[in-house]
Amino acid sequence: MTLPALLPLLLRGALVTLEVTALAAVLALGMGFAVGLLRLAPSRLLRGLATAYVEILRGTSALVQLFYLFYILPLFGLTLPPLATAVIGLGLNASAYASEVVRTTIGTVERRQWEAALALDMPPWLALHRIVLPQALPLMMPPFANQLVELLKATALVSLITLTDLTFAGSQLVTATGQKGLVWSLVLALYFVMAFPLSRLSRRLERRLGGFRGAVTQP
Amino acid sequence: MADARTPILRLANVEKRYGDTLILDRLSLEVPAGQRLAIIGPSGSGKSTILRLIKGLEPFQAGAIEVAGEPLRPPRSASWFARRPAARSHMVGMVFQHFNLFPHMTALGNVAEALARVLGLTRRDAEARARDLLAQVGLGGKEASYPRELSGGQQQRVAIARALAMRPQVMLFDEVTSALDPELVGEVLGVIRTLSRESGMTMLLVTHEMGFAREIADRVLFMEKGRIVEDAAPSQLFTAPQSERTRAFLRAVLER
Amino acid sequence: MSFDFAFAWEILPDLLRGAAVTLEVMAAGFLLALAGGLALALGRRSPQTVTRLACAAFIEFMRNTPLLVQLYFLFFVLPLGGITLPPITTGILALGLNYSAFLSEVYRSGIESVPRGQWEAARALDLPARDTWRRIVLPQAIPPMLPVLGNYLIGMFKDTPLLAVITVPEMMQAAKGVAGMTYRYNEPYTLLAALFLALSLPASLLFRTLETRLRG
Numbered sequence: 214m215t216l217p218a219l220l221p222l223l224l225r226g227a228l229v230t231l232e233v234t235a236l237a238a239v240l241a242l243g244m245g246f247a248v249g250l251l252r253l254a255p256s257r258l259l260r261g262l263a264t265a266y267v268e269i270l271r272g273t274s275a276l277v278q279l280f281y282l283f284y285i286l287p288l289f290g291l292t293l294p295p296l297a298t299a300v301i302g303l304g305l306n307a308s309a310y311a312s313e314v315v316r317t318t319i320g321t322v323e324r325r326q327w328e329a330a331l332a333l334d335m336p337p338w339l340a341l342h343r344i345v346l347p348q349a350l351p352l353m354m355p356p357f358a359n360q361l362v363e364l365l366k367a368t369a370l371v372s373l374i375t376l377t378d379l380t381f382a383g384s385q386l387v388t389a390t391g392q393k394g395l396v397w398s399l400v401l402a403l404y405f406v407m408a409f410p411l412s413r414l415s416r417r418l419e420r421r422l423g424g425f426r427g428a429v430t431q432p
Numbered sequence: 433m434a435d436a437r438t439p440i441l442r443l444a445n446v447e448k449r450y451g452d453t454l455i456l457d458r459l460s461l462e463v464p465a466g467q468r469l470a471i472i473g474p475s476g477s478g479k480s481t482i483l484r485l486i487k488g489l490e491p492f493q494a495g496a497i498e499v500a501g502e503p504l505r506p507p508r509s510a511s512w513f514a515r516r517p518a519a520r521s522h523m524v525g526m527v528f529q530h531f532n533l534f535p536h537m538t539a540l541g542n543v544a545e546a547l548a549r550v551l552g553l554t555r556r557d558a559e560a561r562a563r564d565l566l567a568q569v570g571l572g573g574k575e576a577s578y579p580r581e582l583s584g585g586q587q588q589r590v591a592i593a594r595a596l597a598m599r600p601q602v603m604l605f606d607e608v609t610s611a612l613d614p615e616l617v618g619e620v621l622g623v624i625r626t627l628s629r630e631s632g633m634t635m636l637l638v639t640h641e642m643g644f645a646r647e648i649a650d651r652v653l654f655m656e657k658g659r660i661v662e663d664a665a666p667s668q669l670f671t672a673p674q675s676e677r678t679r680a681f682l683r684a685v686l687e688r
Numbered sequence: 689m690s691f692d693f694a695f696a697w698e699i700l701p702d703l704l705r706g707a708a709v710t711l712e713v714m715a716a717g718f719l720l721a722l723a724g725g726l727a728l729a730l731g732r733r734s735p736q737t738v739t740r741l742a743c744a745a746f747i748e749f750m751r752n753t754p755l756l757v758q759l760y761f762l763f764f765v766l767p768l769g770g771i772t773l774p775p776i777t778t779g780i781l782a783l784g785l786n787y788s789a790f791l792s793e794v795y796r797s798g799i800e801s802v803p804r805g806q807w808e809a810a811r812a813l814d815l816p817a818r819d820t821w822r823r824i825v826l827p828q829a830i831p832p833m834l835p836v837l838g839n840y841l842i843g844m845f846k847d848t849p850l851l852a853v854i855t856v857p858e859m860m861q862a863a864k865g866v867a868g869m870t871y872r873y874n875e876p877y878t879l880l881a882a883l884f885l886a887l888s889l890p891a892s893l894l895f896r897t898l899e900t901r902l903r904g
Contacts, residue, residue, distance in 0.1 A: 272892065273884040274846035277860065281881065284873045328489055329532035333546035333598060334522050343549065347536045362752070369754035373853065380757055393764040401753045401761060408752035 219386060219399060226382030227403050233299050233368045233378060238361055240304030245311025250341075252316045263312070270309035276370050278302050283374040299371040307364050311357065318352040319345060351422045358415030365408050379403055438501045440465040440602060440634050441486060446495035448481060448658075455481050457658035458495065463636070465601070468628055470645035470666070471638045473655035474681060479638040480529075483604040486636075487526045499523060499602070522550075525600030529607040531587045533579040533594075539566060540575035543594045551598065565593040569623050585616030589623055596627075602634040603627070609641060617641070624648070642685060646670050654678045696875040699866050703879055706862030707887070710848045713780055713858060718841055720784025725791025732796065743792075750789035756850050758782055763854045779851040787844055794836050798829035831902060838895030842888050859883060 251263035270278070279302040286293065293301070322345045330340035372381035383400040387393050441463040448456040456478045463469055471479045484490050485497060491506040498504065500523060533542050543562035547553045553561065566575055569589040579587050588608055595603065605624065609617045621644050628635060628648045639645055645652060646666045654662040654669065654677075662669060662678045673679045731743035750758070759782040766773065773781070802825050810820040849860035863876040 268889060268892075269885065272888040273881050274849055276849045277877070277881055277884060280860075281877055284867070285877055288874055325528065325530055325532045326534065329528065329534070331489060332487055332526040332528075332532075333594065334550050335546060336550075339549055343545065344534055348534075366752075366754040369756040370850075372756070380754070380760075383757070383760070387764070394768055397757065397761045397765055400757050401749075404753045404757060405749060409748065412748075412752055 219390075219392075219396065222386060223379060223382050223396075223399055223403060226377060226379035227407065229376065230365070230368050230378045230380075230404075231407065233296070233303065233371060233376070234361070234365045236300040237304035237307060237364055237368070240300060241307035241311045241360070241364065242357075244305060244308035246315055247312075248308060249312035249315025249319070252312065253319065267309045267312055270306050275303060275306045275367050276373070278306055279370055279374055295371070295374055295376040298374060299368070299376050303364060303367055303371070306367070307360060310360055310363075314353055314356045314360070315349075318349045318356075321352065322348045354422055355415055355419035358411060358418055362408050362411045362415065365411065366404070369404075439463055440500055441636075442496075442498040443482070443485075444496045444498075446485065446492055446497060448478075448485065448490070448492040455658055456485075456492070459658065459660065460495075461653075461660065463634060465634055466632050468635045468648055468650045469637070469653065470649035470651070471636065471653045471655060472640070472642065472645060472681075473653075473661075476657075477655040478658040479655050480606050483526065483606050483636060483638060486602075487524055487604060488521055522598060523600055524602045524604060525595035525598055526604040526606065527588070527591050527595050527608050529611050531579070531584070531591045531611075533587055533590055535579050538576050538578055539571060539582065539590045542579070542590055543597050546594070547597050562593070562597060565597055566590070568596075569593045570619070583616060584612045585619045588612065588616075588620045592620075592623055592627075600633070602636070605635065605637040605639070607638050607640065609639070640685070642670065642682075654681065656681070691874055691878065692872070695872065696879055699876055700879065702862045702866055703859060703876070703883060706857060706859035707883055709776075709856065710845070710858040713776060713783065713848055713851060713856065714841070714845050716780045717783030717787065718844055720780060721787035721791050721840075721844070722837075724784060724788025725795055728788055728792035729795035729799065732792065747789040747792055750786050755782065755786050755847055756853070758786055759850060759854060775851070775854045775856045778854060779848075779856045783844055783847065783851075787840060790840060791837070794833050794840070795829070798833040799825060801832060802828045835895045835899035835902065838891070838898065842891050842895070845888055845891075846884070 248263045248266055251259050252267070254260055254263070279298065282293070282298045282302045283295070286298075319341075326344055326348065327340060330344045331337075335344070368378055369380040371378050372384065375381070377385075379400055383396050386396045390396070439462040441461070443459055443461040445458045445460055446456050447454070447458055459478070459482070461482070471482065473479050481490070485492050485506075486499065486504075488504060488506075496503055499521075533539075534545070537545060540559060540562050543565055544555070544558040547558035547561055548555050551558075563575060566572065569592055571586060571589055571593070574582065574586065574590075577586075579590070582590065592608075608624075609620050612620065621641065624635075624637070624644075625648060627633070635648075637645065637649070649666050652662075652664060652666050652669045653660050654673075654675070656677055662673060662675045664674070669678065670682065673682060728743050728747060731739050732747075734740050734743075759779070762782050763775070763778050766778070806824055806828065807820070810824050815824070848858050851858055852861040852864060855861065859880060863880040866876040867873045
């Protein structure tokens, strides 16, 4: 099989990769904000729950979490299609890292801004959403862009729970054509083409918005 | 309940610690309504802390604080989400040393924000009132400027307008000129001077500007290490201080 | 859905054996990454443009493609070029190469955080380049890097399950093996998750306290 014949099949897989990335990213952002803000709640119980959520998801690998959802959930009677499993698994995993970004960038907004808001008798929720969050959001962009790249790469794992993404398409083609070198090189190249622009964007954002670097890296 | 004789501010045996350090040592103070009180002293003496406690920005460990007869409950936890504005907090306005303007809003926005969001004015009314206040502090044409486009003195004047917008009965000025370049100090003091002349507000000023304190204060406190060392009228404290420590401090300050 | 504790106890040794392999692979992979990362970081500063560009390209490539696919590539394609390595070695190589790209960034920021004045002082004392690096720059660059390196170590630990796909007998493979043989999924995977947490949480805590200690 030649290059032109291989490409369409791989591209179809790439489309699934992008789909999973996008859906998981939405979930990750939503949960990330929710959990990140919960980490700042006055209630110790809520803070504790949020912290446990983050520590557990960060402390085990995404693959283990995916396998858990894929193999163990059905035993409890809940069988999800592979796409849903993939999106939930990767999305929740990424949300743990996203929540750390949210929590720490809010922490970098100067205490003085909180004080000024409080001095004007603004209730905490108002201070958060009118004063602190608008200042924290630009700072969140570069790490979020980074997380997106990591998420894109992590989607390769879903090939192991039978989802027909780019990596899965690659292994299928290798089995069908035996052209290991060509197929895997193409797969690598396609991932690069998808991820590199995001990496560049992230670096540009970091330069423009005054990079925020913390121990939030998601290796 | 507050009447003409109840002091508008009262602190009784207030003790505040930060970790192991004692910041306020059983401090007691009564401020009648309308008084202009200047607080001077070396850094670390606890002067700013008094203002911050009155405004409910920090917890205290012992004693009582009353604003217009209403006791203040210290915030319970360190988390900002647990802080609710203290009782009668709306009666007290505060201006900070570092202005603390909201960088993502214009001068008009800064002044109008709390008017609209906390006092519930419509956006239009809030902005109209904000415009008046900015004109009052001499920043008539600067409504659309962002804080980073304004000088330190201008920023501080916006901060004063912002605090005044809430129509407080007590204004707290926490070293409001200490972060300014010398040539900008005058414009801010001018605003405060006008305010003291044209309103009956109670004003507490923590300041290093001795001349200014002498000029507008009715009463001066000298503090050191969390205690009030001397409490007298400016004419007395500045010319014939009773305590040796006050004398030493004034000497050191005037020598600079 | 029940959790059979007796069964879990029975299979624990299998998982622990896998865990030992996991740690082995992780240690070797990380050492490779440390060495590779330093080499890349130095290469990025090389006066020769070719070296600089080659290193930059390698780093970009490794950082923008998934580890899993890199692993497949090494496992299936190297033999075609005549190099046949046992799965464990391939796994270590994949982890080491991938992480060397990330670690080179850590080295880079560590090196750049050393104040310019230090370099100038060394130059003023006519210290040769090698000594400048060994005695002045690296000793100052490394301590702040340690917590971040620690985080990457934990990251590598969490990536080791990938090696199961090329049949390396690490923890995940052991769990899958038990599940495949006994058709019981709950115990092995839960134990796996628990083992993961038991190993990674204390390590994270350690590195985080190290970080606050270094900063304060």
